[in-house]
Amino acid sequence: MTQRSSYSASRIFAVAPMIDWTDRHCRFFHRQLTRRALLYTEMIVDQAIIHGDADRLLGFDAAEHPVALQIGGSDPEKLARACAIAGGYGYDEINLNVGCPSDRVQSGTFGACLMRTPELVGDCLAAMVEASAAKVTVKCRIGVDDQDPEAALDALADAAVKAGVETIWVHARKAWLQGLSPKENRDIPPLDYDRVRRLKARLPEVFVGLNGGLKTVAAARSEMRELDGVMLGRAAYQTPDILGEVDAAFYGEPARPVDYGAVIATMTGYAVRHVAGGGKLGQVTRHMTGLFSGLPGARRWRQILSEGASRPDASPRLIEEAFAAVRLEPAAGSARDAA
Template sequence: MLNPDAHRLSVAPMMDWTDRHCRVFHRQMTRRAMLYTEMVTAPAIVHGPKPRLLDYSDAEHPVALQLGGSDPRELAEAVRIARPWGYDEINLNCGCPSDRVQSGCFGAVLMERPSLVADCVRAMRGETDVPVTVKCRIGVDEQDPETVLPQFIEMLAGAGVRHIIIHARKAWLQGLSPKENREIPPLDHDLVVRMKQRFPDLTICINGGITNLAQVRDLLDQGLDGVMIGRAAYHDPASVLIGADALWGDSFAPDPFEVADAMRPYITAHLADGGRLHQITRHMLGLFTGRPGARGWRRVLSERASRDGAGLDVLDAALAEVQARAA
């Protein structure tokens, strides 16, 4: 059973970033934060290579599977297929603004189809005993978030959803790129706080523009149930995730050198299975961000980890760059 306060801090699902290797790396810095997979489309799970899409390490728990789709039957089938993998949560993506998800009628475009979203989550809930959650925006295009967002939440609650993660920006489906949609529409954290006040029985978490633990604590103090951090947790993971477990009263806080050392057994097993070093270390480039030697760490891993036969000696060489500057 998932701890009800597991979402006090979570790392956002991010395409091409939060794969299983990234999640194992993040888990070395926090035992408590909720981790999310990259978005996986329901059709891919139904018709594609299921182990490749769904396999993960037990060390990643608590971990959630994020699905993309808009066909209730197909989403239900994807949830049924994924059930033996034992994810702690299933999340429906109603927030991604990319052209690809718009053409497939999922992601942020679903903000315009709340009754369809309700049908989707009802179907998904029928195939699992773990929570089915939704990640959404405050609105899209010309919608008025003050009106649309509470209506959307009410529709989800009526379909049995008890936990909603709200990215506190609009998504502009026409005229802005996915990158611009992460930066240009103004943030409205206050609106999300008001949604928690309006729906006190729901678990309401916030995402968007949050870059440090001080902001996390402030938003929790305002009554929100949880905070989801995206790019900052990827580019500067140590400053965001090391020490984060204090949010739960847990003293776990390894230093970055201990984190790198903790990855050795996982890297060794991955290489023994025929994997390549850079598949893991590409997620570790930001481990020493802001510290002396960080540039050398990144340079060694970027230049040498993708070479044939690259192994732990490359990790050692990269660490030597940091240790030399720290001496």
């Protein structure tokens, strides 16, 4: 069991939950770049928590705090049981997924499908609140398919607040469950930040955070004038260096350049422990390939990690070998990622 750190919902930058990406190795890596950002797990289905290997699914390193668990499900009783199990691991937040549009969640009638049944969402959240010592939150879309986003988002938010939830993260797009793939649902439905701002104006006492389409820390920071939090997903994963800006931009800490040498040393030590415990080097390094984007040597860094980590005899020292190819000071006038 880990111990929870203090966690305030007053001003938040979060890295979004992303299936197949934000596992424990990714989160440990991201934590080396930002001390303060809220990190999310991948979505874990309630039944997997109830019937599966809880330590494998829910275990995490204490360094990851503050860290939130995202759960998928639509049965209040099962969600409550999953929250009770998760309670032993010390998460800072437990979040209900009401936004994922994948075929898997549609077949299980959860994720974005739940936008159609706000009363059920309220029942699920109320059961989770009752079962969890950690704060319970919800992450949703502005609507699905032909729903009116004004009515759909208000109904979902009102049900959440009635259930005792005070934090609502909104991916500011509709999800089209018919006709678009999960990948297309991340890009094709138009963004509507104004809809999220109107929700905040209607519910001033509720924490409302924005997700969707934000690519830089500066762009995210500009949204804090009217909202309480921002959440980056693919941009944070694919160009993780930007996380080094978060603590100063959002939490008032002194601006400091990323100490890449310290990051590499920590991640190498982490990989040594992971491999010694029976893990594979690539499970760690696959999350690190986006580091150094725009610096000379970044391409070689990616190549060494991507090709080398798949070898049967791959050693964690591969991380240091790849780092040696990077020049941290870009040449004047050089194109980004020209190496």
